[in-house]
Amino acid sequence: MLLRKILFPFATLNYLFQSARSFMYSNNFFSVRETKINTICIGNLSLGGTGKTPLVQFLIERLSKKINISVLSRGYKRKTKGFMEVLNDSHVKDVGDENFMIKKSFKKINVFACENRLFAIDRITKKFSKDHLIILDDAMQQRGIKCNLNILLTKFDQPFYDDFILPVGNLREPRTGYKRANIIIVTKCPNNLSSSLKQNIVKKIKPQNHQRIFFSKILYDNILKGKKDTPISALNSDFVLVTGIADSQPLTRFLISKKYKFDHISFSDHHNYNQNDLKKILNFSGDKIILTTKKDYFKLMSIHEIKNLFYLDIKVDFFGKSNELIDLISQEIYFN
Numbered sequence: 001m002l003l004r005k006i007l008f009p010f011a012t013l014n015y016l017f018q019s020a021r022s023f024m025y026s027n028n029f030f031s032v033r034e035t036k037i038n039t040i041c042i043g044n045l046s047l048g049g050t051g052k053t054p055l056v057q058f059l060i061e062r063l064s065k066k067i068n069i070s071v072l073s074r075g076y077k078r079k080t081k082g083f084m085e086v087l088n089d090s091h092v093k094d095v096g097d098e099n100f101m102i103k104k105s106f107k108k109i110n111v112f113a114c115e116n117r118l119f120a121i122d123r124i125t126k127k128f129s130k131d132h133l134i135i136l137d138d139a140m141q142q143r144g145i146k147c148n149l150n151i152l153l154t155k156f157d158q159p160f161y162d163d164f165i166l167p168v169g170n171l172r173e174p175r176t177g178y179k180r181a182n183i184i185i186v187t188k189c190p191n192n193l194s195s196s197l198k199q200n201i202v203k204k205i206k207p208q209n210h211q212r213i214f215f216s217k218i219l220y221d222n223i224l225k226g227k228k229d230t231p232i233s234a235l236n237s238d239f240v241l242v243t244g245i246a247d248s249q250p251l252t253r254f255l256i257s258k259k260y261k262f263d264h265i266s267f268s269d270h271h272n273y274n275q276n277d278l279k280k281i282l283n284f285s286g287d288k289i290i291l292t293t294k295k296d297y298f299k300l301m302s303i304h305e306i307k308n309l310f311y312l313d314i315k316v317d318f319f320g321k322s323n324e325l326i327d328l329i330s331q332e333i334y335f336n
Helices: 002-026 051-063 097-103 119-127 175-180 197-207 234-235 249-257 275-285 295-305 322-334
Strands: 036-043 070-071 083-084 112-113 133-136 148-155 183-186 211-215 217-225 239-243 261-266 289-292 308-319
Touching: 036 051, 036 070, 036 322, 051 070, 051 097, 051 133, 051 148, 051 308, 051 322, 070 097, 070 119, 083 097, 097 112, 097 295, 112 119, 148 175, 148 322, 183 322, 197 211, 211 322, 217 234, 217 249, 234 289, 239 249, 239 275, 239 295, 261 275, 275 289, 275 295, 289 295, 295 308
Parallel strands: 036 133, 036 148, 070 112, 070 133, 148 183, 183 211, 239 261, 239 289, 289 308
Antiparallel strands: 083 112, 217 308
16 A cells, blocks of 8 residues: 555656547547558557457457458567568567467468557558458557557456556556447456346446447367367376466466366566576476466477477357357448
8 A cells, every 4th residue: 555655646647648648639639540441459458468369369260251350469579670570480589479379370360560550550551452451459559540440358357447547556548548449348257247247347337328348258178289189188187387478367267176286387478488498397397288378388389399388278258249249340340
């Protein structure tokens, strides 16, 4: 509490700055570009860990059958600068770990990294026809772009309406920023989420007339993916869990609920693994199975092929409303 009191003046200054910035964009003092190509913005008001990348993958799986898709993000923590296309043989440190994973997962999808989203959109627009869709990953605060659709994610156990702006809380901008979203998805919900709790959350969000709210949960595969896929029953003996993501709690909760025994080596989000990290993991695990996330799997395998390394793939489930969400998005993209 003392630290919050100390930081409160800085949070107040940040709140005033972000509010002024929002006012300038909303009242046309700052220019906003409307793109010539279909665009979906996926973002949040808070710092990472809300589940943006799983949603990007869900949209790719469902929409790529209907329209050509490109994914654009800044490529957080990459060692390069400027506009770059992610290729099948790109190095993770050059393009960013999430871009790297998406390209490894969907080889036919175009993936790009660029800090300047407007510049990147212009480059992509020149390369492809208008019958194309760009998914902008983590772009809610990119106010200079007018997208066809803004999708805002907020975590079930850390909703934006109970949070405060940085550095006291985790919000990048004031809570009122939620009003810019067309779709709000409450992510990482418990499997047994009740209708009454959903209604309570909706009341707290206070959606605008133009907004729709969805709820999602994470479903884990029953196959361990690796050099050779293995049934999840192989985890009946002790194993080592390695994570380098913002929020590993859903995964650890799932494993604990299944009564699995494991040791957990945790790294910071977007951690760039090196040979020392690899040595530590291998020495600690011995001959045990090493379980990790999909993102961490591709990063570790880019350093060294580990025969006992596996990941559990995940899918996003919308409590029976997946088709409704896709239909809503399709209406905005195809009939806008």
